[in-house]
Amino acid sequence: MAAELPIPIFTSLDKAFPDIETAAAQGARYDSVVKEYEKRFGHKPTFIARAPGRVNLIGEHIDYVLFGCFPAAIERDILIACGPSQPGSEATAQDGATRGGVKAENLNPKYQPQSFVPMLKSASAPSAAEEADAASTVHAEASWHLDIDKRELRWESYVKAGYYGVLNRFFASNTEHPVPVDMLVTGSVPSGSGLSSSAAMVVSSTLAFLAVNNKLEGITKGQLVEMAMENEKRVGVNSGGLDQAASVICTPHSAIFVDFFPRLSAEPIPLPTPRTVPRAVFVCANSLVVSDKVVSAKIHYNLRVVETLVGARVLALRLGQQLGPSERPRLREVFSRWLGSPELESSPEKVKAELLRFLPEIEKLRPSPQGRKEGELGVTMKEMVEWSGLSEEQFHQVYLSWVDVEAEYFQLYKRARHVITEAIRVLEFREVCLRAQAAEGDLPEDTLRELGALMDASHESCSKLCESSCSEVDQLAELARASGAYGCRITGAGWGGCTVSLVAEDQVESFIAKIKAGYAPYKELEGEKLHEVIFATKPSSGAFVLKLDA
Template identity: 30%
Template structure:
């Protein structure tokens, strides 16, 4: 069968009943915009696709980056988060091929092309390369999308304006856009919630033990609202932010790739160990507990009571691996198998008090943040700013995931911003600040003169790629011509 004949056959059969269900619960299928920046980016992506594969893309997928307003490092502990999607996004052009291969290219020449058998490939966790995130999305649909037959070959071309390694979830957006491309090209009808949960699990093929916030907001975001996202089961509540303020995102220019080292996963494991030690002390079967949130529910305590329990359970000092084993009455070998991930088994010291204290206090701040947004009032914006400041202090001192450059931006924000904090995993990346609308331009100019003009890495880069404000944007979608 000739490629053109095959494509016509595939499109005909797809149209006869294999198209995704276009209900409100599925990612929307929209027409390619006729004008504007997005139209220009899609046109440039099409040209890259045609040059690489000598065919037209059949459709495009889009997944946004995100900024987490509050609730850092709590999603993988089972607690709610408070993100919003930004306008910046990842775009993927997609078409099927008859070779049985997955062929990938990128508009940015710094990301080299890649090709593999679409039904037989490995994802190397030890080698953090950009195409691993696409492979993770493909693997997620293969494992959980409901396909009974081997996959058809796919060509993909990628472009994005989410700054990489900035804490705005460019990698998760790439996973989500790729998974959506695989699902749509094979006629799979998957809801936004299902896609979000699949993508949260499949990103672990890259080696990151995340909690699902990035993937949830990528699919569940709605224009002009932030989202309170809860897990188990996954659900998103739209929250309208108080009027009169804008969130400004500032890149500190210290990149962080959370899949490239064990910092991120170490925090996940420290929270898991704290969970298990407190479960053991409470007489519960500790091996069955993985998340602080599950422990709280089992103990039927409030978040404030859990904070007290942390203070009663741990000393404010690091615990050696041997001491953790003694507390759990277990062996290092069992601890490695039951509690630790592959890239954290070498760690010999864990800060259980500080990590658990951050999680419970941050989880409490999320609900306080939502309450203020709902109730409003004359002091609402100032209260939100205070909660953001408290959040940053907690991530800086208790979770130790900040960075000197982030701390500098937070300090420079005082006086002009109502509050500022790191956003994303930390160890670099971005800060988000709450700024009154009439002070936004003054604030941006202040940061540019006080910070960016002194940073060599900012030289020659457009301001809006380093320092920008964005209204809450929509979630992932499919674009068709």
């Protein structure tokens, strides 16, 4: 399984990028980073940690309820050059040497240099009863703390988030100390674009701290995904793992079908475009509406998480499933219990068939129109608590004590319907790709039309049921279809960010020209500035570490 493979560690870029042209182009960039690092810190880095952004081809807002998605890593990425700090440096001052102080700088001049030292908090000692128990193996472990202000987005918060998991996984016993670190960050993934710059930052910083502390051995790709998921929650985002899995596990020329139930798994799926007539590529277009999951989490991303969780509980009760007062099942778990037989989930094909059978059950969440405004499908907080079968205090503890959300009406029905229909579309997308892979000879253009139709339906659901789009993104998607795309959809958390379009390769230049002419924010952009906001991309390799000569 792809998730069980080790983290790649390379000693040269030609091994990291087998394509000669790519390796040559990246070589100049990596050399520049190394030289700038040495200029700033007075010594050479020992590692460069690399994590790509991702484009989610289909499967939005369903990973955190454990349904599978279909992302691909992109060529744009985050690089972190790192190495142990030298004696007398800022990272080693004021106990930083014994507590893993960090000096972090960013090549982007708008991000100011930062220095911080994690705090070690000792756990309470074992009780007398525990000490008296000869069989007891209780050990007092320490925990680490780094200040991260979730109310204000700061670039170094993602660096700290990556550090957290390494500290508490490897240095909680208080018998070993992390080394002080100098690091230099650079990136080509646009922030707030929906291409997951935040996950790439957390993955690369997690990798950097693992590498510089000599903790990479034995870490699998799946374990890195799980660490990065937990780490990103430190900045206030309840991520489901899609972004991290794509950034870590993907391989060149393929997307991955990543599933989260009953455990994380990833299946590389070659995309059909190389043998399709005509050939096609994916084009990312940034709406230039900045979408920050942290800043707007309580009314957008985290609210969707809570709505789907509560919807799952209510649906479970209405399906006759027994739940304890502290249980918080997710929709995939409710679906699995409804099946009643693990054998029915033995293959994605069977899961799709059962999801189609399960879809009508979602109507049990549709509220009665009586006493409501016409067309209103949401419920109030009071109704939601009543439907959950919990007391107000229990409800708050289970669903609200760990997250801030804000809404007048909570859309349990619409969110659940989006989840199930989107999960079906992901499995259909996978089927088309596998069918194309198995076919002999050139593939007909109808293959691209099938994929495009699924992308269009996904965008419609994201816009109308999940309500994670915005007018600018909807305009871009409509313009993309009118400009010749086989299909187009929002990608990423939403409320801004990027679209991804499936476009014939020989039409990319004319497609981009039409988007530029039709989308007002692009009209004054030329050359590199235009390329920064709209570009074709190929599936890229996942995260790796480049080990440099001492």
